[in-house]
Amino acid sequence: MANVKITREHNLGIAQAMIRARGLVDGLAEQYGLKTSWSDKGVTVKHGMTGITGTLEVSEKTVTVIVELNFLQSAFKGVIESTINSILAKELI
Incomplete structure (x- = not known):
């Protein structure tokens, strides 16, 4: 099983970072039929359908995304990493 782990720094503070994370994840969940489970630290x-699972954790200074891919999905690891990095760069400004 392949994992993608990306940690990005931000200067938003935990409250604003959580607001942006919630908006982003809720939008993706609606678009792609994802099930989400929120906590005070992330989701x-x-x-x-695919069995892909992941977490997004927010702290005062960082956002960490971890995605667990199965064997077939691991072929797309590079594309998935690139997409996550692009989204985080845009959302954490």
């Missing part, structure tokens, strides 16, 4: 996400 766990699962895509039922």
